[in-house]
Amino acid sequence: MIRFPWSKRTRPKTRNGGKGQVPNSVKERTEDELITRNIEDTISYLRECFDYSDDFIIRRFHVMGEVPAVVCYFPPMTDGGHQEALKSFMTIGNRMGDAPDLGKALKNMLLNDILFSSDGRTDTSLQMIVEELLNGSTVVHVEGMDEAFVFCTRNVEKRSITQPETEQVIRGPREGFIENLMTNISLIRYRLQTPDLRVKINKLGKYTRTCIAVCYIHGIVNPALVEEVQRRLSLIEIDGIIDSGYLEQFIEDNHFSPFPQIQITERPDKAVANLLEGRVIIIVDGSPLALIAPTVFSQFYQTSEDYAERFLLVSFIRLARLLALLFSLAFPALYVAVISFNPELIPTEFAVAVAGGRSGVPFPTVVEVLVMEISMEVLREATIRLPQQVGGALSIVGVLVVGQAAVAAGFVSPITVVVIALTTIGSFATPAYNAALALRLLRFPIIIISGMFGLYGVMIGLILINNHLLSLKSFGVPYLSPIVPGNFEGMKDTVFRAPLWWMKRRPTMLHTLNHTRVGTESFNELEHSKQNTLDPLTPANKRGGGEGKDGQSSSNNGDSGGDHSG
Structure with a gap:
């Protein structure tokens, strides 16, 4: 389930103080309006928000056969999980003899003992309920409770993972990003199985409320870079973010330059390689192209295949x-x-x-x-x-x-x-x-x-x-780093690519917290410990399967030519 920053009552700062963020007719109402114990108040609020939407469902039912409740969801955006949640509530009466007192005891029993969903939680803000519904969640409000249950039931159709169209290689992975944000994050986590990978999700766009994921590796990236990326994103005010190109035009340094100052990629392996160098990856929900920041000119004539070949x-x-x-x-x-x-x-x-x-x-x-x-x-x-x-x-x-x-x-x-x-x-x-x-x-x-x-x-x-x-x-x-200003360590990966074991440090221009990426001592030990195990001319080679002395094969190597009869 996507956990947004404001799920914990923290919202990205905007110039207008966060106003005008709900894309409905009640967006002028106060953000801190809380859920009451009366489900009729909740129903009227949601009807005011979505009454003109024919794809919005409000269904009344009873918990334990006597407690009124209401379930709300958008069928086109759910995966059928709302049926399981509804079944959990409606079958309680068959297993419980007496309904407990309304209030905290009922909430704890429902959340901890009855509900089947693994990601169920509660929320008290009406605006957060609207946010979750628009995200594809199912919301259940039980009479007498000042909190509503939220279940992540989002299911949006997506295309399968295919080979990247614009960055094809001969030697390298054949999978590329797609339009689904969670799938793209999973492709990165598949290659970076470390708890140091951080993913911070924000929402941008007054009407689209597009999810923006900022990915970085804690302990490598410079914290000032992450803060600057988040600051620039928080200052964006626009009706909608349709593609990652919208963000690129807002957060780049020089808006009038023909040269791109942020690199785009649809390859997860390339994104991971840049994360390991100390850069930040920005992924937009609905776009198969991720943004890499910061970027220098030499990156535009390099490919991910350059590091897989000699x-x-x-x-x-x-x-x-x-x-x-x-x-x-x-x-x-x-x-x-x-x-x-x-x-x-x-x-x-x-x-x-x-x-x-x-x-x-x-x-x-x-x-x-x-x-x-x-x-x-x-x-x-x-x-x-x-x-x-x-x-x-x-x-x-x-x-x-x-x-x-x-x-x-x-x-x-x-x-x-x-x-x-x-x-x-x-x-x-x-x-x-x-x-x-x-x-x-x-x-x-x-x-x-x-x-x-x-x-x-x-x-x-x-x-x-x-x-x-x-x-x-x-x-x-x-932009011309590491050529100008000159840096010898960085020049190992510009016009010519040095061997991987020579590029021991991460790019100096990124001011990373951890500079070393190749262990010198382990590589030296590897070089000095290499043995020609299967060399037939090695003295005392006892691993050979031949019949000759010291494991060496016979001189004729099985050649049947010549007369050996006499």
């Missing part, structure tokens, strides 16, 4: 990704600058081929590249939005037929098509979609500047982007 191979692949990232940003601008202002930089043979391909093209190079870039963006967007069966056919038609027809008609040159195609492929090599989107956006102003000032314009654009990256922070962490 470091030499991963370092090469990561370098290729980084080059593709830079390639997708600056290659069209460099092409425009060289063709328009500095054609002498091109080798003679290649310059002749380029000039021959551009003969007959009526547009300047910058216009030609911009038209092709815009066309590619439109084609990419259309491919994403169309149904899967049609999208694949459209991409093939757009790339092959339209591109070839444009070249044949003389609108663009063949070399321009090649440049745009290579640039698009480079943008696809960036693992993070939101970071690739930022680079696609910045590509257009750099192309325009390069068409105006040549290579000087390209350098000016890159310098401005670099200065902007240097100015960004994510919850106080410099």
Whole structure:
């Protein structure tokens, strides 16, 4: 059962003092209004809240055959548990001879001796009863009691756990987050079976009352980071939180930067890895994408598969990704600058081929590249939005037929098509979609500047982007850490990935309470204690199964060639 912070009478602080939090017609009534002993008062209050909702059920019955009671629930949100709770109340009379006095004795008997539900509890606040009903719980109020019974019977349809769509890997787990909050938390707890994992659940949204889970590892994360995340969440005032992207736009540091300052993921293993580094994970009920805070730029060209493979191979692949990232940003601008202002930089043979391909093209190079870039963006967007069966056919038609027809008609040159195609492929090599989107956006102003000032314009654009990256922070962490400011320990996991046993400490930029993540002494003992147990050439190897001396196999290794008869 979801235990919300205000179940213990503590609510997140808001600028309006917590007013206007109940999404119904009685939201102006006082928050501290308590349940009375008369069930008619409770029924009238709930009817005032939900009277116009045809899916809200209020059913009267008797406890022990004589005590009036009422059960309330929303059938579309329950799993049938309300029937078990109702059965417990209505069958008491068959087992009990005399009803005890109304009051505390009745409550204790019902809660501790009669009710079957394992998560039943009581509450005294009318507003909390409304909150629980909207969450899918079943509420029972017995005449003469100033508390109501609350049973968690929530059951919302959800899709099965499948492979992540946007973060696919060859080596690694094949399960991803879904829209159900409790399922996502269970996927994290499955991998982090430690009592130090903390999950704090809040509710945001005036009408949606969306559950927001803040996850961190106590003893590793810096407490100031958790407090800052909770503070920023508590200051959000909005009608509804539909997706984790809503929170991202509120709590990020720079709202006008194209670069994301909070990373998103739909992989539980990636979320757990960031928790172990000392970061905070924010999960929104109804969204399959979790938020990771804080975030630095180097994380956007890294994948969870990088830590499952050997470091030499991963370092090469990561370098290729980084080059593709830079390639997708600056290659069209460099092409425009060289063709328009500095054609002498091109080798003679290649310059002749380029000039021959551009003969007959009526547009300047910058216009030609911009038209092709815009066309590619439109084609990419259309491919994403169309149904899967049609999208694949459209991409093939757009790339092959339209591109070839444009070249044949003389609108663009063949070399321009090649440049745009290579640039698009480079943008696809960036693992993070939101970071690739930022680079696609910045590509257009750099192309325009390069068409105006040549290579000087390209350098000016890159310098401005670099200065902007240097100015960004994510919850106080410099965006280009650990490169700027430099930190040798952090540089082991940037462009190249060092072996896991070399990365002994957690990222210094996160100021974690526990810095060590790899035991040095145990690894040294492991290295020095390795034995070639099954090596046939090891002296006195008595574990071999051969017939030779010291456990060694015979020299012929079972070879039947040659004459051994005589």
